[in-house]
Amino acid sequence: MKISRTTLISLGMIALAVITWGAVVLFANGVRAQRDARLLQIAYSQEIALRENISIRLHALARDTKSLREKLEGIVQVDVLGIVNMIEGVGKITGVKIKINDASPGASWRQFSAAGAPLVQEINFLVDMEGSFPSLMHTAALFEKLPTPSYVQSLELGYLPQSGDNLRNKSEVWHGTINIRALSASDVSS
DSSP states (O other): OOOOHHHHHHHHHHHHHHHHHHHHHHHHHHHHHHHHHHHHHHHHHHHHHHHHHHHHHHHHHHHHTHHHHHHHHHHHTOOHHHHHHHHHHHHHHHTOEEEEEEEEEEEEEOTTOSSSSOSEEEEEEEEEEEEOHHHHHHHHHHHTTOSSSEEEEEEEEEEEOOOTTHHHHSOOEEEEEEEEEEEESSOOOO
16 A cells, blocks of 8 residues: 555645644634733732722821811710700700700610720600790700700600699790700710
């Protein structure tokens, strides 16, 4: 069995073509691997740059808000007795009889405190008031503007009728119940 020269040349050309295609495939895979590695490096570099940018912005924000945060901490540092004194002081200013019936703890936020104590505690005050209608309304308005983070949650007013001849000598007496919620950094146990 003799193989002719053209057959050998043809087989050699086929083998050369297969080897060439194999080289092309290997070269394409190498180029693809380099491209993927380059894209991965670019993505990693962008992620590092983004993290650094966020860190720089966070530090700038912390630096720029330092005085505001210190003021806020000073405002919230008012303890429960300080808030009670503020509430009673409003009654003295407006001439309304004030009686604080209840001061109970509300929600607290512990996630920011390193010592485990509440960073900020909400305190609910239930206050009874007695006086004229305008003075009760003025008192309620002042409770809305206490110099501590607080708000009036509810206000109920009612007229207390007077009896007998004392009606002409006395002004109208109104009764009010107000629920005030305030924030404090002091720990209040239930």
